[in-house]
Amino acid sequence: MSMTPEAVEQHKDDFAVACCRVEAGTILGPANFEDPALFDDLVESGLLNLDGALKIKQVLGSKLTKTIDALNAVTREVVDKVTEADPAPAVPTASGPLPVAAASPAFAGDRMVRLHIAEGKNIQFEFPLGLPVASTAPAALATAPSAAAATAPAKQEEVRRELKNLTYKIKEIKLGKETSIKNGVLTLRKNIVAEAKDQSPLVTDIAVDIITPDKRNIFTNTMMDVCPIATKLEGKLGTGITYELDGVVMLLTGTDVAGFQIADANASDGILEERVKWGRPGCPDHNDIILRIHATIKEGVRMERPGPLAAHKAADYIVQEIREVLKSVPQEEASAVRHYRDVRRHGKPRVVVIKEIMGQGAMHDNLILPVEPAGFYGGRPNVDLGNLPIMLTPNEVRDGGIHALTCITPATKETTRHYWREPVVTAVAEDPEFDLVGVIFIGSPQANTEKFYVSERLGRLVESLDVQGAIVTTEGFGNNHVDFGSHIEQIGQLGVPVVGMSYCGVQGALVTGNKYMDAMIDNSVSKDGVESDILEENTITPEGAAKAVAMLKDKMMGIPINKAKNVWDIEVQNENYEKVKKSHKL
Amino acid sequence: MNAAINNEAVPYKGTVTAMTDTGITVQISGRLGILTIPWRMVLSNNKVEVGQTVYFSLSLLEVMN
Numbered sequence: 001m002s003m004t005p006e007a008v009e010q011h012k013d014d015f016a017v018a019c020c021r022v023e024a025g026t027i028l029g030p031a032n033f034e035d036p037a038l039f040d041d042l043v044e045s046g047l048l049n050l051d052g053a054l055k056i057k058q059v060l061g062s063k064l065t066k067t068i069d070a071l072n073a074v075t076r077e078v079v080d081k082v083t084e085a086d087p088a089p090a091v092p093t094a095s096g097p098l099p100v101a102a103a104s105p106a107f108a109g110d111r112m113v114r115l116h117i118a119e120g121k122n123i124q125f126e127f128p129l130g131l132p133v134a135s136t137a138p139a140a141l142a143t144a145p146s147a148a149a150a151t152a153p154a155k156q157e158e159v160r161r162e163l164k165n166l167t168y169k170i171k172e173i174k175l176g177k178e179t180s181i182k183n184g185v186l187t188l189r190k191n192i193v194a195e196a197k198d199q200s201p202l203v204t205d206i207a208v209d210i211i212t213p214d215k216r217n218i219f220t221n222t223m224m225d226v227c228p229i230a231t232k233l234e235g236k237l238g239t240g241i242t243y244e245l246d247g248v249v250m251l252l253t254g255t256d257v258a259g260f261q262i263a264d265a266n267a268s269d270g271i272l273e274e275r276v277k278w279g280r281p282g283c284p285d286h287n288d289i290i291l292r293i294h295a296t297i298k299e300g301v302r303m304e305r306p307g308p309l310a311a312h313k314a315a316d317y318i319v320q321e322i323r324e325v326l327k328s329v330p331q332e333e334a335s336a337v338r339h340y341r342d343v344r345r346h347g348k349p350r351v352v353v354i355k356e357i358m359g360q361g362a363m364h365d366n367l368i369l370p371v372e373p374a375g376f377y378g379g380r381p382n383v384d385l386g387n388l389p390i391m392l393t394p395n396e397v398r399d400g401g402i403h404a405l406t407c408i409t410p411a412t413k414e415t416t417r418h419y420w421r422e423p424v425v426t427a428v429a430e431d432p433e434f435d436l437v438g439v440i441f442i443g444s445p446q447a448n449t450e451k452f453y454v455s456e457r458l459g460r461l462v463e464s465l466d467v468q469g470a471i472v473t474t475e476g477f478g479n480n481h482v483d484f485g486s487h488i489e490q491i492g493q494l495g496v497p498v499v500g501m502s503y504c505g506v507q508g509a510l511v512t513g514n515k516y517m518d519a520m521i522d523n524s525v526s527k528d529g530v531e532s533d534i535l536e537e538n539t540i541t542p543e544g545a546a547k548a549v550a551m552l553k554d555k556m557m558g559i560p561i562n563k564a565k566n567v568w569d570i571e572v573q574n575e576n577y578e579k580v581k582k583s584h585k586l
Numbered sequence: 587m588n589a590a591i592n593n594e595a596v597p598y599k600g601t602v603t604a605m606t607d608t609g610i611t612v613q614i615s616g617r618l619g620i621l622t623i624p625w626r627m628v629l630s631n632n633k634v635e636v637g638q639t640v641y642f643s644l645s646l647l648e649v650m651n
Contacts, residue, residue: 361607
């Protein structure tokens with residue numbers, strides 16, 4: 001298949017390969033070249049060898065000195081001249097280039113903006129002042145070149161909201177007569193389980209037990225959520241003071257009366273020790289004591305919306321009693337204090353984080369902005385809100401603004417604790433080179449017509465925000481990739497650099513694609529790229545977030561991002577992280 | 587598996603027989619079985635209804651141990 005002149009212009013940095021037999025003496029033109037999009041498959045199947053191949057732009061217009069057959073690379077030996085137009089090619093050589101998230105070394109030290117305009121009038125250039133387009137060093141977004149710095153307005157940090165997070169260290173949990181928190185010991189009232197059961201007619205039984213780190217070799221039913229225990233002392237979510245129990249998490253599990261796991265599709269039941277990726281943002285940490293609440297619900301409702309919701313409601317009743325007691329613990333007894341700030345960094349590139357959450361119904365749902373941190377009451381399900389985009393501040397996210405009805409595909413779904421410690425929000429909010437305008441949550445409806453409806457609203461919302469960069473993440477995999485791709489397209493069409501993050505691997509390979517999906521981070525870490533049923537194994541990690549931030553900076557600075565391999569390979573992710581670690585001094 | 591087997595996904599057809607809040611059940615054509623999967627794994631332009639035909643690709647199951 002030969003190429004058109006337009007295609008050649010687009011692919012001038014790709015390798016020149018003859019599409020058909022070309023006789024000696026031919027002046028090479030667009031019609032002689034094979035479409036580079038096919039190269040990966042051709043190389044893989046052994047039909048094509050790119051050793052010594054020249055770029056299309058190097059041989060365009062050269063005369064062939066030797067006849068070559070179809071699918072042979074054009075090398076120095078067969079052409080009369082090679083045009084060395086660009087002395088610093090940004091595209092790596094043929095010998096196994098990997099997608100690079102970090103700055104390409106070819107750009108190091110190159111601090112020039114090169115603009116060449118052959119002809120034209122009424123040309124206007126606009127550069128964001130905080131974005132040094134001239135520099136390509138990885139840490140350069142902060143250190144603007146002197147020329148730009150001289151004209152830039154004074155750096156302004158505006159703290160919009162402050163959140164004080166106090167933590168109280170729990171060393172032991174026991175069941176007793178009444179709920180109390182004293183000297184690092186949390187005592188939970190034994191007979192609370194009967195009251196919790198009465199919270200919903202769909203709940204037939206509630207059982208509570210305490211799992212210490214040394215006793216994890218036990219059976220667990222499917223894990224429906226991992227939830228921090230925290231309460232507001234002052235203010236609403238995202239402001240004021242939050243008191244959190246440290247060293248303890250609530251784990252909700254569930255079955256129906258007949259013994260079936262709630263939502264028995266990719267359930268995470270099994271031996272607890274093996275079913276959890278300990279230490280992931282949405283999982284218990286290695287030393288956490290687990291307060292396990294098991295809900296048994298009526299037969300026939302485990303696959304319907306009210307069933308799983310009832311289990312969450314009953315569990316929250318128990319957690320709420322702990323919250324009420326925690327409110328009265330003196331603040332002086334806190335073991336640590338953290339300050340979260342919603343900072344606007346005026347003059348820095350404006351960036352938005354978009355988190356696609358499940359909204360297909362039942363436990364594919366999330367409660368947005370409950371009254372208590374990570375609580376149940378007051379939270380509005382995104383399904384009921386039509387899955388439309390909703391803006392939260394970074395502090396609202398970090399203060400438990402999302403209560404996740406986590407259930408299906410445990411390895412890729414995000415639990416409530418995941419949002420509490422969301423790595424991308426943290427990475428972007430804390431990055432001094434970004435001005436994070438907010439975090440948008442958007443649900444993923446079932447039918448495609450609804451998916452595109454909400455996606456277009458996201459496009460208009462992002463347009464109105466005038467951002468210069470965006471990161472789009474999604475949990476799970478499957479039909480939510482349809483809207484995930486559409487979100488990226490909506491943002492890409494605005495000319496806004498966008499990076500996508502999702503679990504893909506082999507099993508969750510994207511079902512859609514568009515030209516804006518060129519900067520993607522895969523969350524899959526399982527060796528074979530298949531859903532592992534281990535809680536949170538293939539979700540966003542701080543390492544993945546660092547890669548996304550690096551990739552976004554590269555894209556915003558115009559550094560090309562290498563094409564992904566056409567076959568999934570875990571090594572790409574590992575190598576990229578090593579590069580990011582090195583270049584960004586993590 | 588020792589023998590080299592080319593077990594690629596091949597097309598199947600089925601009929602939607604039941605729906606819940608969490609997913610759908612499909613009777614695979616030719617009485618080949620029943621498939622129950624979550625909504626997330628279903629691609630459709632509009633709301634799904636019982637009786638609709640579905641297409642999917644599936645390889646044979648290879649037993650690992």
